[in-house]
Amino acid sequence: xxxxxxxxxxxxxxxxxxxxxxxxxxxxxxxxxxxYGDVHCNNPEGKILTPHIDRLAREGVRFTDAHAAGTLCxxxxxxxxxxxxxxxxxxxQIDASRLTLPALLQKNGYTTAMVGKWHxxxxxxxxxxxxxxxxxxxxxxxxxxxxxxxxxxxxxxxxASLDIPPYFYIRDRKAVALPTEKIDAKNSPAASGxxxxxxxxxxxxxxxxxxxxxxxxPTFTREAVQVIEKLAPASKKGKPFFLYYAFTxxxxxxxxxxxxxxxxxxxxxxxxxxxxxxxxxxILDALEKQGVAENTLVLFSSxxxxxWYPKDCEKYGHSATAQFSGMxxxxxxxGHRMPFVAxxxxxxxxxxxxxxxxxxxxxxxxxxxxxxxxxxxxxxADSWNMLPALLGEKHAKPIxxxxxxxxxxxxxxxxYISHGGPGGFSKAQFRKNPDKxxxxxxxxxxxxxxxxxxxxxxPERLATMKKLHKxxxxxxxx
Numbered sequence: 001x002x003x004x005x006x007x008x009x010x011x012x013x014x015x016x017x018x019x020x021x022x023x024x025x026x027x028x029x030x031x032x033x034x035x036y037g038d039v040h041c042n043n044p045e046g047k048i049l050t051p052h053i054d055r056l057a058r059e060g061v062r063f064t065d066a067h068a069a070g071t072l073c074x075x076x077x078x079x080x081x082x083x084x085x086x087x088x089x090x091x092x093q094i095d096a097s098r099l100t101l102p103a104l105l106q107k108n109g110y111t112t113a114m115v116g117k118w119h120x121x122x123x124x125x126x127x128x129x130x131x132x133x134x135x136x137x138x139x140x141x142x143x144x145x146x147x148x149x150x151x152x153x154x155x156x157x158x159x160a161s162l163d164i165p166p167y168f169y170i171r172d173r174k175a176v177a178l179p180t181e182k183i184d185a186k187n188s189p190a191a192s193g194x195x196x197x198x199x200x201x202x203x204x205x206x207x208x209x210x211x212x213x214x215x216x217x218p219t220f221t222r223e224a225v226q227v228i229e230k231l232a233p234a235s236k237k238g239k240p241f242f243l244y245y246a247f248t249x250x251x252x253x254x255x256x257x258x259x260x261x262x263x264x265x266x267x268x269x270x271x272x273x274x275x276x277x278x279x280x281x282x283i284l285d286a287l288e289k290q291g292v293a294e295n296t297l298v299l300f301s302s303x304x305x306x307x308w309y310p311k312d313c314e315k316y317g318h319s320a321t322a323q324f325s326g327m328x329x330x331x332x333x334x335g336h337r338m339p340f341v342a343x344x345x346x347x348x349x350x351x352x353x354x355x356x357x358x359x360x361x362x363x364x365x366x367x368x369x370x371x372x373x374x375x376x377x378x379x380x381a382d383s384w385n386m387l388p389a390l391l392g393e394k395h396a397k398p399i400x401x402x403x404x405x406x407x408x409x410x411x412x413x414x415x416y417i418s419h420g421g422p423g424g425f426s427k428a429q430f431r432k433n434p435d436k437x438x439x440x441x442x443x444x445x446x447x448x449x450x451x452x453x454x455x456x457x458x459p460e461r462l463a464t465m466k467k468l469h470k471x472x473x474x475x476x477x478x
Contacts (some may be wrong), residue, residue, distance in 0.1 A: 023371055024298040024344060025235050026105065026242045026361075027228075029283060031276055031339075032073065032161070032251035035306035037322030038273050039339040047318035048273050052281035053341060058302055061352040061390060065471070067359045069382075071328060071335040071406045071424060073119050073161060076360065077246070081120065081150070083364030083375075083383035085404055087473060093121040094150050099379050100384050101230035102151030105242045107372040111231055114162035115224045116154045118170075118321055120158045139166065140282040143173045152244070152285060154323040156223045162213055163252045165205020169219075181208030186253070192268070193315060198307055199268060201252040214255040216248055221279050225286040232290035244381040245283065250277045252307070264317045269308075297344040297370070301360060304328050305335040307425065318404030325450045329424030331408045331417045332450050342390055349392045356389040357400050357410060366390070402468060413445035416465035441465070 011173035037043035041054040041062060069079020075086035081100045094100060111148060124145030156171050166266035168386040176376040183206075188199025193355045202213065219438040223270040224245045249272055256263075256271035262280070264270030280300060287293040306321035315339035326332025340358065368375050375383075384400050407418045417423070417440040438453035441462050444450070455462060 004306065023029055023240045024347075025240045025288070025292055026110075026367070026370075027296055027298045028242070028244045029298070029300045030116075030244065030246045031251060031300070031302040033304065033328060034064065034249050034250055034273065034276065034302035034339065034384075035172075035308060035320035035322075035327075035334065036337050036339055037319045038306065039341075041341075042339055043319065043322040045312055045319075046322070047316060048270045050262065050273065050276045050277040050285065053300055053339070055284070055299060056280065056341045056343050057351075058197075059350050059453060060298075060341055060348045061354055061392065063340040063342075063354050063356065063358055063389075065355050065357045066301065066337045066338050066340030066415070067266070067303070067357070067410075068338050069359060069361045069405065071330060073251075073303055073306045075406075077119055078358070079361045079382070080303075080319075080363065083361045083380040085382045085473075086359065087406075089312075089403065091151070093123040093430070094426075096124070096149070099364070099375065100151040101367060102242060102244065103148075103367060104151070104364065104373065104375070105371065106151050106153070108373055109240065109242045110371075111239060112152045112244075112263050113154045113227045113241065114147045114157065114233065114244045115155075115227060116157045116220050116244075116365060116368055117161060117248050118147055118157055120146070120150075120154070122159070124149065135163070139168065139175050140178055142176070143170060146170075146173065148172050154227070157220065157246070158216070158248070158273070159421070161251050162216060162248045162255075164200040165203055166207065167205070167213065168208035169211070174218065175208075177208040177211070179208050181207050181209055183207040188268075194268070195309075198252065199254055206431070213253060214257060217255075217275065218257060220245070221282055224283060227284070228286045228292075230288055232292045235292055235295070246275060246278065249279070250306075266318050266406065270316075270318070273326065294345045297342065297347075299340070299342045299363075301340045302338045305330065305337075309426075323448050326422050326424065326426050330422040331406045331424065331427050332422050332426070333448065335422070336405045346389070347447055348354070348390060352392050354389050354392070356386070357390065357398060357403055358385075358386050359400070359403050359405065361388045402472065404472050405467070409465055410444075411465060412466065413443050413467060414461060415444055415450070416469060418460070418466075418469060422429045422475075439466075 039053050040050045041057045068076040070076045070086045078086045080092035106112050107328035122143040122145045168179040169176040185204040188194045254268045254272045256275045256436045260271045260275040263274040304318040307328050321334030326334030361382040362384050365385040366387050369385045369387045409416045441454045442450045
């Protein structure tokens with residue numbers, strides 16, 4: 001077990017109380033539907049190479065027990081931005097009174113920019129009551145309640161995933177071009193081996209003139225590089241920046257550009273992951289070119305598990321979730337255990353590996369500690385300061401006393417799920433239940449694949465975790 005050292009505590013204090021000129025730039029790279037096992041440094045037996053993400057891990061720290069706040073896109077992004085579990089409230093949009101990650105940094109002197117997929121609605125936009133965002137015909141209105149009203153100084157991106165119409169770019173609070181044209185739905189042919197929510201899948205709907213879905217990721221990457229070029233000079237003079245680049249890959253539609261087709265041993269999906277990895281490399285190159293790489297904390301993670309079935313593992317010899325069971329939407333580890341690497345040259349020990357349990361909600365408290373701010377008590381119930389873990393400090397007990405994701409509760413090595421089966425995209429029949437258990441209990445230290453349900457064998461442990469699960473989500477914790 002890790003133990004606190006006086007030196008480590010002094011280092012944390014010194015960083016937290018540094019002058020504004022010494023505050024690092026922060027770049028948060030957030031992939032979409034990328035599995036823990038899709039990153040080669042997490043899964044050397046996998047069939048996809050990710051040299052740029054692996055480089056981040058070599059030059060920084062790799063977490064082996066990091067988790068998304070939810071198991072679907074919107075849930076996860078809500079938790080990331082607010083530091084709160086999406087189980088507590090309406091996670092489809094962020095209330096104006098809620099403290100957010102960018103707002104925290106903005107308050108502490110950062111210029112904040114977002115590029116990519118928002119997927120948290122524009123709740124203050126005037127449109128007919130009850131109209132869902134993608135059904136609305138009012139995209140020509142000023143889009144309010146989005147990134148630029150929740151802590152970002154600038155935004156260039158899209159409202160949701162690239163399989164959810166209408167398809168168009170947004171600059172700050174306005175559509176760049178309205179989705180006045182129509183695009184038909186598409187699915188990869190059955191002969192490709194992919195099902196109807198894999199492959200080149202998108203829904204029919206409105207699309208902006210001349211918008212090419214395959215060019216969205218390259219367009220976003222050029223924009224992110226331009227943000228770095230624009231903000232880097234001021235950061236050298238004491239005005240740090242925060243860039244949140246929310247990728248649209250490798251979420252469907254899987255549309256690798258020509259240079260990446262055939263780049264992996266997993267056709268289409270693996271090629272798109274390779275393009276995702278190359279995008280990370282372009283951002284790292286931009287930081288180096290602008291001379292700000294050394295004073296920039298770079299973090300890379302993903303929002304939830306992949307859409308990857310047992311049949312895909314068998315066909316391609318690649319497990320997108322490595323040794324973990326399940327996939328996107330599942331309570332099993334494959335649904336929410338994420339790749340997570342962080343690099344801060346000169347501060348984070350190169351090539352380090354951390355087994356501390358981390359949730360992406362923790363970035364709120366972690367960034368607060370990094371810039372020397374204190375979050376008001378009661379603002380968040382689901383965020384812990386992980387700066388000591390990032391910096392490799394030793395401590396006697398885990399930083400997080402528990403973690404709750406979807407219908408699961410984690411406490412140390414133990415994991416409780418409040419129902420039988422995966423509860424997501426995996427089929428319930430995937431795991432036999434001879435005892436007809438109404439829930440699940442696993443020891444992840446000895447059983448990371450969640451194959452041995454200890455529901456009946458550990459009644460005291462089960463009772464304790466059931467009680468904690470109820471308490472954590474009770475009214476007093478809101």
